[in-house]
Amino acid sequence: MNNSSPLDRILIVLSHPSHPGNIGAAARAMKAMGLRRLVLVNPRHFPDAQADAMAAGATDVLAAAKVCASLQEALAATVFATAVTARRRELAVTPLWARDAASELVSLPGEGDVALVFGNETAGLSNEEVGLCRRWTTIPTSAAHSSLNLAQAVQVMCYELHLAAVDPGAPPKVAEAGQAANLEEVEAFLSHLERVVIGSGFLDPQIPKRLMPRMRRLFARAGLEREEINILRGMLASFEKKT
Amino acid sequence: MNNSSPLDRILIVLSHPSHPGNIGAAARAMKAMGLRRLVLVNPRHFPDAQADAMAAGATDVLAAAKVCASLQEALAATVFATAVTARRRELAVTPLWARDAASELVSLPGEGDVALVFGNETAGLSNEEVGLCRRWTTIPTSAAHSSLNLAQAVQVMCYELHLAAVDPGAPPKVAEAGQAANLEEVEAFLSHLERVVIGSGFLDPQIPKRLMPRMRRLFARAGLEREEINILRGMLASFEKKT
Known part of the structure; x- marks a missing residue:
């Protein structure tokens, strides 16, 4: 055989x-x-x-x-x-x-x-x-x-x-896994988010507490993709217009 | 709970x-x-x-x-x-x-x-x-x-x-596992075996070939117990009487 x-x-x-x-x-x-x-x-x-x-x-x-x-x-x-x-x-x-x-x-x-x-x-x-x-x-x-x-x-x-x-090797590839965002893109998103929540009055830059560190931690765990950042920043831009 | x-x-x-x-x-x-x-x-x-x-x-x-x-x-x-x-x-x-x-x-x-x-x-x-x-x-x-x-x-x-x-630990204990024979007992058995096969004419000590090394290897793999050696030596003794 x-x-x-x-x-x-x-x-x-x-x-x-x-x-x-x-x-x-x-x-x-x-x-x-x-x-x-x-x-x-x-x-x-x-x-x-x-x-x-x-x-x-x-x-x-x-x-x-x-x-x-x-x-x-x-x-x-x-x-x-x-x-x-x-x-x-x-x-x-x-x-x-x-x-x-x-x-x-x-x-x-x-x-x-x-x-x-x-x-x-x-x-x-x-x-x-x-x-x-x-x-x-x-x-x-x-x-x-x-x-x-x-x-x-x-x-x-x-x-x-x-x-x-049979060594199963790595788990099966995910068909639609996107391109991971790089640090510059992630940081630009987080700055954008901070700007918008300050603009909306949700975050007081004088008393910022732990809001942004917590957001940073959340999105770090998620492992953002480039396309997701585009969507999130599109949302943020739409909020900016409203406020 | x-x-x-x-x-x-x-x-x-x-x-x-x-x-x-x-x-x-x-x-x-x-x-x-x-x-x-x-x-x-x-x-x-x-x-x-x-x-x-x-x-x-x-x-x-x-x-x-x-x-x-x-x-x-x-x-x-x-x-x-x-x-x-x-x-x-x-x-x-x-x-x-x-x-x-x-x-x-x-x-x-x-x-x-x-x-x-x-x-x-x-x-x-x-x-x-x-x-x-x-x-x-x-x-x-x-x-x-x-x-x-x-x-x-x-x-x-x-x-x-x-x-x-749950760490399964060692495999379950065997109820009837006997006492492992020590080296002295194993060697005494192998000497006994050699003596008997020479006595029976099966092994010519002038041309021993690989008979005893092979027997040694076989019984090493088996991991002899004391009681098993007693039985094997009893068999050998019965053969000695016959020959």
Whole structure:
């Protein structure tokens, strides 16, 4: 595959999912985050119209999903797998937080598929299933209420995988961001404003208090653009005429 | 409120949600991440049995949800609001990535409620609605397919808010993690192993190749525990008897 991404080797494995809506929502979550390889172990209903509906534009992920009879079969060709589970387990392996697991999965050296394994909505993963995974991963939640829906857990993990694999860079450019005003323009505006409020009688130059420093602070925070200054000064000029 | 968290002042606002299942899933996502204040602007169906079903253990969040007739009403008492939107907008304000928005929301100085605003499943937020928010926020997604389900977007933002507000600390303790073996015990085991494989004829001490360095590397990676060494040496002793 050209332009291969570390996400290309990652399988999202759902073991014994009961609700087809969750399968569809998981596919949608995957595709939005750049993951495409869904593996289903003994899904109760699949294919299914509800899965298609919840997948929205990600029905191609569903169509390409691999269905297996057991987790062992699903993981047979993988070189690394981590179980995603909220339950404390009697396992002598320290779990990973979601963010750390994502960064480990996308930076694993070598070749071969790697898997993130999610359990059934109600029963979770069995100890035998967790035993097939080299690590286990936990999504940080409120201590009082740690219950995440299956599709939501898939969403969080795919989001973390996406961020671990793809530097989002700077936030998207704003189409209509204007040219920032320079200091001279800002100062000319503030002088204009001061002149007008003195003219209107709002500001007494003998007792100026903190009015202009506060205006200066306000417009500094806003970061004025040239066009905005033109508008503001146009307003001020219209007030001057009136007074 | 005692032990107040920065999450206590955060409102999750869903504007014109069409599908009650999304309202329930959003409530569940909120509660799992320690958020509790849901505001619904003109929900198509609410209260609703499907919302309750999707909320699972978070029906208390639904019961406490505030329903408003307009976004303006929902945000009236807030001191800061950010719109969550995937669409590029013609707004002269640079958007925030989800993670940065979360850290800004939980660290805002001063008092008063702050809001994260999500739009309708199909239409998103109107420009007028976005205009009521001081900032806008985008969840990083695949460039090819940026479509997130409403409840999934709420889940990602609540997850980021949780992490921004609550240091998850070290991963959960493993109940059955044993006592790590010390170097002397590891070396005694490796010597024992070497003795046994020489005794069995598997290792020729005249042509040792890389067998023992490789075994040393393998067990170093595993991080042996004392109890495991006892078991392994018991096995070795049983092999010695046989040979």
